[in-house]
Amino acid sequence: MRALDISIIGATGAVGAELIKLLESSEFPVSRLRLLASRTSGGRRLRFRDEICIVEPLDEINDTQADIAFFSAGGAVSAKYGHLFAAQGALVIDNSNAFRMNPNVPLLVPQVNPNALAARPRSGIVANPNCSTIQLVRVLRPMVTAFDVHQVILTTYQAASGGGLKGIDELLEGSRAALAGRAPQCAKHFPFPLAFNVIPQVGEIASEGVTLEERKLVQESRKILGLPHLRLTSTCVRVPVVNGHSEAVYLELHEPVPLERVHELLAIEPDVRLYLDGTHEEYPTPRLLKDPTIVHVGRVRVNPQNPCGLWLWIVADNLQVGAALNALLIAKLAICNNVIGGK
Ligand SMILES: NC(=O)c1ccc[n+]([C@@H]2O[C@H](COP(=O)([O-])OP(=O)(O)OC[C@H]3O[C@@H](n4cnc5c(N)ncnc54)[C@H](OP(=O)(O)O)[C@@H]3O)[C@@H](O)[C@H]2O)c1
Incomplete structure (x- = not known):
C-alpha cells in the first residue's frame, strides 16, 4: 500500500x-x-x-x-x-x-x-x-458473550493525565507544594486540589447527580457492545496518580460464576494480561504497569456472599490503551x- x-x-x-x-x-x-x-x-x-x-x-x-x-x-x-x-x-x-x-x-x-x-x-x-470505557469493554466483551450478565457496577480510579498535560502539571505542582508545607493551591483543572486527595467527580455533575464521565461509561459501553439495555452504573473518581486508570468492576450474573471459565476466557483474550494469583501481591497497579500497550486484570474473584457476583480489577495506560x-x-x-x- x-x-x-x-x-x-x-x-x-x-x-x-x-x-x-x-x-x-x-x-x-x-x-x-x-x-x-x-x-x-x-x-x-x-x-x-x-x-x-x-x-x-x-x-x-x-x-x-x-x-x-x-x-x-x-x-x-x-x-x-x-x-x-x-x-x-x-x-x-x-x-x-x-x-x-x-x-x-x-x-x-x-x-x-x-x-x-x-x-x-x-x-x-x-x-x-472514552479512556475508561475502552479498558472496561475490552474485559466486558468476553464476559457478556459467554455469560448472562444481570448488571455491572464499577468504581474508577482515574489518573491526572486523563485531564491532559495541565492535569499532570496541577498534580505535580500541588504535590510539591504539599511536601514543602505550603497551603494547597487553588484547583484550576480539577474541582479540588488533587495532590494527596481523591475527588469523586470526573466531568460536570448533571441534574440527576450523575457525572458526564459516568454517563459516558453507560452510553458508550452499550453502543460498543451492541447491548442497548446493559445495566451498568459507576462512580468515577480522580486519584493522585500521574498516569494509568484503574477500575474495580463487579459483575452480577444470572447464574453462579464459573471462575475457571472466567480465567480461561481472560487468558485467551488478545492484549489482555491476567494476573492469576490474587493472594501474593500478583496484581497490576497503575504506577508500575510493565506493558502500557495491554489491559491488565487482577483480583479476579467470586463474591463469597453471592456466588453470582464476580470482582475484577482492571488497569490500563489511559494515554495509550485508552x-x-x-x-x-x-x-x-x-x-x-x-x-x-x-x-
Ligand atoms: N488524556 C487522556 O487520557 C484522554 C483519553 C481519551 C481521550 N482524550 C481526549 O483527547 C483530547 C485531548 O486530550 P489531551 O489529554 O491530549 O489534552 P491536552 O494535553 O490538554 O492537549 C490538548 C491539545 O489540543 C490542542 N488545542 C487546544 N485548543 C486548540 C484549538 N483551539 N485549536 C487547535 N488545537 C488546540 C492543544 O494545543 P496547544 O498545546 O497549542 O494548547 C494540545 O495540543 C480530549 O478531547 C480528551 O477528552 C484524552
Whole structure:
C-alpha cells in the first residue's frame, strides 16, 4: 500500500504526544506528518523519525487534506473542524466526545467491535471511546458473550493525565507544594486540589447527580457492545496518580460464576494480561504497569456472599490503551479493510 498523509490535531497535548511516539516506533507508512495545535504552539519543532516537523496553528491553515486526521484537541475543536477534514477525504479518527453517540459515527475498539468499520462510514468519522470505557469493554466483551450478565457496577480510579498535560502539571505542582508545607493551591483543572486527595467527580455533575464521565461509561459501553439495555452504573473518581486508570468492576450474573471459565476466557483474550494469583501481591497497579500497550486484570474473584457476583480489577495506560494506541489500531484496521490507503 502507499504511504499515507497524516494530520494530528492536538499534536502538542498528552494524547497527541503519545500518538507521535507510537507512530514513530510503528511500521506505519507515513508520507507526510502534519502537526497542528493552537496558536500557542505554532512554530514549535517536534521530531518525527528523521525529520523535524513544525507545529502549525489549526486556525491558520487553508487546506484540510489528509488520508487520516487524528483529532485530540477537545470536543469543540473536533465539532468545528472534524467535518471539514472528512469532507476533504480524510478518515477522521476522533478522540473527543464530539461524535461518539452520533448514529452515523462508529464508536470503535478494534479488539471488541471491529465489524463497525467494515466500510468507510458515510460521515467519514470514527470515534475513539472514552479512556475508561475502552479498558472496561475490552474485559466486558468476553464476559457478556459467554455469560448472562444481570448488571455491572464499577468504581474508577482515574489518573491526572486523563485531564491532559495541565492535569499532570496541577498534580505535580500541588504535590510539591504539599511536601514543602505550603497551603494547597487553588484547583484550576480539577474541582479540588488533587495532590494527596481523591475527588469523586470526573466531568460536570448533571441534574440527576450523575457525572458526564459516568454517563459516558453507560452510553458508550452499550453502543460498543451492541447491548442497548446493559445495566451498568459507576462512580468515577480522580486519584493522585500521574498516569494509568484503574477500575474495580463487579459483575452480577444470572447464574453462579464459573471462575475457571472466567480465567480461561481472560487468558485467551488478545492484549489482555491476567494476573492469576490474587493472594501474593500478583496484581497490576497503575504506577508500575510493565506493558502500557495491554489491559491488565487482577483480583479476579467470586463474591463469597453471592456466588453470582464476580470482582475484577482492571488497569490500563489511559494515554495509550485508552486513547493513542486505540486510535492507531483503528487506523490499521481501516487500512486492512481498504477503508483508506487503497489508491
Ligand atoms: N488524556 C487522556 O487520557 C484522554 C483519553 C481519551 C481521550 N482524550 C481526549 O483527547 C483530547 C485531548 O486530550 P489531551 O489529554 O491530549 O489534552 P491536552 O494535553 O490538554 O492537549 C490538548 C491539545 O489540543 C490542542 N488545542 C487546544 N485548543 C486548540 C484549538 N483551539 N485549536 C487547535 N488545537 C488546540 C492543544 O494545543 P496547544 O498545546 O497549542 O494548547 C494540545 O495540543 C480530549 O478531547 C480528551 O477528552 C484524552
